Amino acid sequence: MTEALKREYQVCEEIGRGRFGTVFRCISRISGDSFALKSIDKSLISGDSLDSQCILTEPKILQFLSPHPHVVQIFSTHEDDSHLHIVLELCSSQDLYRRIIDNGVFSESESRVVITQVLQAISHMHNLGIVHRDIKPDNIMFSSDENLVKLTDFGSADFFSKESGELVRGVVGTPYYVAPEVVAGLDYNEKVDVWSAGVVLYIMLAGFPPFYGDTVTDIFEAVLRGNLRFPTRVFKSVSSMAKDLLRRMLCKDVSRRFSADQALRHAWITSG
Ligand SMILES: Nc1ncnc2c1ncn2[C@@H]1O[C@H](COP(=O)(O)OP(=O)(O)OP(=O)(O)O)[C@@H](O)[C@H]1O
Numbered sequence: 001m002t003e004a005l006k007r008e009y010q011v012c013e014e015i016g017r018g019r020f021g022t023v024f025r026c027i028s029r030i031s032g033d034s035f036a037l038k039s040i041d042k043s044l045i046s047g048d049s050l051d052s053q054c055i056l057t058e059p060k061i062l063q064f065l066s067p068h069p070h071v072v073q074i075f076s077t078h079e080d081d082s083h084l085h086i087v088l089e090l091c092s093s094q095d096l097y098r099r100i101i102d103n104g105v106f107s108e109s110e111s112r113v114v115i116t117q118v119l120q121a122i123s124h125m126h127n128l129g130i131v132h133r134d135i136k137p138d139n140i141m142f143s144s145d146e147n148l149v150k151l152t153d154f155g156s157a158d159f160f161s162k163e164s165g166e167l168v169r170g171v172v173g174t175p176y177y178v179a180p181e182v183v184a185g186l187d188y189n190e191k192v193d194v195w196s197a198g199v200v201l202y203i204m205l206a207g208f209p210p211f212y213g214d215t216v217t218d219i220f221e222a223v224l225r226g227n228l229r230f231p232t233r234v235f236k237s238v239s240s241m242a243k244d245l246l247r248r249m250l251c252k253d254v255s256r257r258f259s260a261d262q263a264l265r266h267a268w269i270t271s272g
Pocket of ligand 1: 015016017018019020021022023036038072088089090091092093153
């Protein structure tokens with residue numbers, strides 16, 4: 001651990017583990033406030049691999065996006081021979097995935113509170129020319145005060161240029177959440193994040209994803225068909241306004257799919 005890090009923070013208990021590192025709670029010796037310290041073991045990453053790119057991209061993009069109320073805040077990075085340490089805002093241990101598993105489906109008003117904040121984070125990113133490419137419940141955390149939602153995990157994010165209309169390439173994302181144009185191997189734009197946020201909203205309301213299958217291939221085929229259904233058993237009590245927003249976010253035709261800003265202006269969002 002670097003001297004500066006040891007001087008500034010007292011490292012406490014482990015609070016999580018990812019593929020490349022361990023996350024600890026740490027306390028600032030100056031303010032007494034708690035933070036999350038993500039320590040990435042550099043020996044687990046091979047030199048010029050995609051993994052090492054992701055790990056280096058994340059702090060760079062977080063620095064660029066911070067501060068925003070719905071993007072997990074980065075405070076500093078410290079590097080030594082063996083590790084890259086990132087000091088982040090401390091979130092609650094429960095992410096949206098865990099909350100859906102533990103508490104079941106969300107009401108419309110609960111879903112609205114979460115998705116509005118996610119869309120605000122996406123709008124902020126898109127306005128700064130960044131596409132996240134891995135929006136999913138596991139990457140949506142709650143802040144320690146529980147009502148604030150924070151978007152995390154920018155390891156798959158990339159820069160794009162809105163002015164030049166330049167498109168992004170590469171199959172990136174998680175099967176249930178990935179947009180059809182990504183699965184089809186086409187170039188794509190930032191609206192892939194709106195599609196993924198639409199999948200998240202659908203799951204919060206229904207408890208299952210809109211496009212699913214037993215294997216990754218089956219899921220991809222369902223995504224490519226993009227046949228959005230609202231089974232009566234589950235959706236009979238969901239408002240037509242909520243379904244209308246889902247249709248506009250989960251629209252296969254990218255040119256007709258809502259942007260994050262359009263979604264934020266939709267009546268179902270603003271009526272909240
Ligand atoms: N800012 C944070 N505040 C609180 N807990 C966190 C924070 N960041 C990460 N964690 C916890 O640490 C765990 C590991 O996080 P990390 O970002 O290293 O990996 P991951 O994104 O879960 O997985 P992968 O490494 O496969 O991408 C998370 O699942 C979460 O429980």
